[in-house]
Amino acid sequence: MRVAFQGEIGAFSEEAVMALYEDVDLVPRPTFETVFEDVVNGDVNRAVIPIENSLFGSVHANYDLLQEHEVRIVGEIQLRIRHNLLACNGASVDGLLKVHSHPQAIGQCRQFLKQRIPNAVVIPAYDTAGAAKMVAQSGRSDEAAIASRRAAMEYGLSILAENIESNHQNYTRFLALSMEPTPRETLNESARHDWKTSLVYSMKENVPGALFKSLAVFALRDIDLFKIESRPLVGRPGSYLFYLDVEGSEANEHVELALNHLREIASYLKVLGSYPRGKTID
């Protein structure tokens, strides 16, 4: 099975792939657009993308790509994001002149960098694993990368400092994508609590209590919600896109009826997929 993800080998997305699937051919891609295209073109069987982070919120760009492409969500996993300072064997923290990493990782480790190596030049890289690869290839002992433990193993680097992110409550939720929806026969009709369905919808404008009515279609059928978020549509005041994760799969009769009910009153609805609830990797 071929699985695409954004970044280099050793990226957090790759860690999510490995936690979700065994025996895979990893297909690293430079951008999320190419990851989605790979799935649509059949170049890969699955893709894994980040969708929300406990500190930085939802990745709206990937919600947009989910709406644009005919892909389906078929799985999820939550991963603790741990940043490490990696360098070639023999390097020491005090001897570092340059630190490479993705801008967001740099931001999350700013305090560590300021306190421990205030004079090192920080250089932004395309992704954390790519930064680790570059440091390994340079062979220099005065350069380091901020990346995952997995990237250290992949590129043969030493870990000079562990978990250097300022806030340790840093988790990213990843989604697995496929062109084929989860087969209906595998959707357990009875175990509603173990499944999730993700959707995006809009309500007709100027309808009082529109959001409440849309949630009523689930509440009236005792279907619980795992996520709700309103996203204001830029340039259209009063218009929103709603992201919803509800309990149960589409194969569940109650969920199916609720979705049909929502179609009656929504101006737009896209069901992104049904999938088993994912675990958290600490």
Add this chain to the structure above:
Amino acid sequence: MRVAFQGEIGAFSEEAVMALYEDVDLVPRPTFETVFEDVVNGDVNRAVIPIENSLFGSVHANYDLLQEHEVRIVGEIQLRIRHNLLACNGASVDGLLKVHSHPQAIGQCRQFLKQRIPNAVVIPAYDTAGAAKMVAQSGRSDEAAIASRRAAMEYGLSILAENIESNHQNYTRFLALSMEPTPRETLNESARHDWKTSLVYSMKENVPGALFKSLAVFALRDIDLFKIESRPLVGRPGSYLFYLDVEGSEANEHVELALNHLREIASYLKVLGSYPRGKTID
């Protein structure tokens, strides 16, 4: 009136301050924590902070600070984020060897940098306006900063390229904070549509349809919602914090009754403030 914001003079937050208030003493601060402390200590009369962005979602860190401090939201404004390439007079795009900016701004302008100055070294800075200040002080014609038009004016830099961000649907919503709530007598009782109240709450765990019930307290009183977001609490599966912006001020009888009703059923509730609905600056 003294108003604190995070960043240097020329930061987007400063632009938000100027759009909200006239005749202010600007108080630039290095971190959001110091901005909040300034308000609490009475060192400033107001502070202005970013709370959500149309591409990157809610700033959870600032929601956390709003919960921790006894400050009140007293106003809001929405600002289009436009990035520009700034350099000293006489510099040209082709002659640039280094570009300085905040990591997030660098990320938003990656395509421009890749296409127009692929060989320039990109150097992350603490904030966009600080990068502009540094370039101005260097006097060099081979360095540039990515920052606002206002930063160009402030530091006497030329604009080599305008609106270089890849996605132009880039808006940030800012909140104005004060130790004093908006005075009750200024809260217009009748014009409910022109006011907003922001709150954060949690529901008791394992209550079926808890979120739906909490929204019912507003829907039953015909109070519309402007924002809703569930934030999963890390390490407590099934527990959520809800961010809600509802129509009307606390001084409105219906809103007051709804909040009392919500207190009956919520396990935690903090009203962050009532304020007039803000405009959008394009």
